[in-house]
Amino acid sequence: MDKVFISQLHVDTIIGVYDFEKETKQSLYFDIEMLCDIKPAAKTDDIALALDYAKVSERVIAHTTAKPVELLETLAEQLAAIILTEFTTTQVTIRISKPAAVTQANTVGVEITRRKAC
Numbered sequence: 001m002d003k004v005f006i007s008q009l010h011v012d013t014i015i016g017v018y019d020f021e022k023e024t025k026q027s028l029y030f031d032i033e034m035l036c037d038i039k040p041a042a043k044t045d046d047i048a049l050a051l052d053y054a055k056v057s058e059r060v061i062a063h064t065t066a067k068p069v070e071l072l073e074t075l076a077e078q079l080a081a082i083i084l085t086e087f088t089t090t091q092v093t094i095r096i097s098k099p100a101a102v103t104q105a106n107t108v109g110v111e112i113t114r115r116k117a118c
C-alpha cells in the first residue's frame, strides 16, 4: 500500500497535565503516515483524487489549537479519528513529540496506529 506522509509539522499549543502548562504554549511536532492508493491521483494528475497533505496539516493544526487537552494520548486518538473519518485513508500512524517536556531528553512523546473500521 502507498503512503502519504507529513514530517515534523510544528504546532504551538496549550497542552499538559500540570498547572504551569495551562498558561504557556508549548511546541509539538507531528509525524503522520497515511496509507492510501496513490494511483488514481497519479493517473489523472488531479489533486481532487489525492490525499491532500496540506489539507490534513491544516486540520491537525486547527484541532490541536482549538480545545486544550492534558495528555498526548488524548490528542493522538482524537486526530486519528478525525483523519480516518474525513480523509481517504485506511490506516494512520501519528507520532507526537513534545521536546520541552523532559529537559534531559532530546524529545518524548507517543505514537499510535489506527485503522478504519470495516
Ligand SMILES: Nc1nc2c(c(=O)[nH]1)N=C([C@H](O)[C@@H](O)CO)CN2
Residues within 6 Å of the ligand: 015, 016, 017, 018, 021, 070, 071, 072, 073, 098, 101, 102, 110
Ligand atoms: N504518556 C504521557 N506521559 C506524560 C504526559 C503525556 O501527555 N503522556 N504528559 C506529561 C506532562 O504534561 C509533561 O509533558 C510535563 O513535563 C507527563 N507525562
